[in-house]
Amino acid sequence: MSTDQHKIPQATAKRLPLYYRFINNLHHQGKLRVSSKELSEAVKVDSATIRRDFSYFGALGKKGYGYNVEYLLSFFRKTLDQDELTKVALIGVGNLGTAFLHYNFMKNNNTKIEMAFDADKGKVGEEVGGVSVYHIDQLEDMLKNTDVAILTVPSSEAQNITERLVEAGVSGILNFTPARITVPDHVRVHHIDLSVELQSLVYFLKHYPLDEEE
């Protein structure tokens, strides 16, 4: 696997965790091989895209045979560093934060929410989804070797908390607040804006009617 992964297009990279999950499912079902068509139907990505994505990693499949599930699995596990655990902190145990904590991120993957923080003293000391909730004032004391934070605080707090996270050494932030946050160049932010996602779907419905496509 000497592929230079820096050359994988970001759009391909984004689909890797999705591929991994479904190949893992197939493996659990005892399947030995899978065609790009089957994979396509399972992950809802067209098969041409799947073949192109896989081609960046070298010839993983054979024509007429498809892909070997076990080989794909070990390949993706390695590529996605599934054996290396990334520690995650969640900031803001409101409804969205609580939903996250109950969602089992450990299932077949390499991330674990290890602690949660909230400004509400009534929540401090509780366990939500098996994760202990600390007071936001403890952030700097508790965050050691935590690379990633999930931000589910109110918008008005987003920038302030972000600065504290960065100061504490966090290098990746999954921002679920509507606020666009400013970070130093070495920090990566992925922003998921629920309202933008909904508007985007509506826009696509109106302007890209599926009956007219392809």
Added chain:
Amino acid sequence: MSTDQHKIPQATAKRLPLYYRFINNLHHQGKLRVSSKELSEAVKVDSATIRRDFSYFGALGKKGYGYNVEYLLSFFRKTLDQDELTKVALIGVGNLGTAFLHYNFMKNNNTKIEMAFDADKGKVGEEVGGVSVYHIDQLEDMLKNTDVAILTVPSSEAQNITERLVEAGVSGILNFTPARITVPDHVRVHHIDLSVELQSLVYFLKHYPLDEEE
């Protein structure tokens, strides 16, 4: 505005609601014009991309002057059909569903969650974020002229509920369950998988360190 919007790349289309929101903010702040650099800093999209995106709509800006905020606003409002309300139903009033209902989608935009459904009779009749919760058995009776549904049910229910939504005439589904759902060709599904988003961030942190980029 005779631009054939079917030719806008989907990546551009996805950014439109984001642009709209920030241009609206600028307008509320009384700003008359904005440079692509300022816009870039606000929405965290590089300015070359912004200029290219805007170019699909014709010459909206002037070199050295930037963009006229009021013109941009009216343009995006029209493009995004901000004056036309899309009715949305939310299925599954758990933590994630509740977070959605409290999130004010009506702020400056064209979507409104009009009703929510849940299988738990204890929730039926409640109002969450100003939205009434109905029993899931009432789905077919209540959904009239509802185009879009947000799916925040347990994974195991996702496909079954999807089929009922499609049968009731829903043409767009924002799927927040980890399940990949199968729909007829004319139905559009946008899938937001929280676990995949987190894994994707971790992958990017490891393989695309920002210090090395650009």
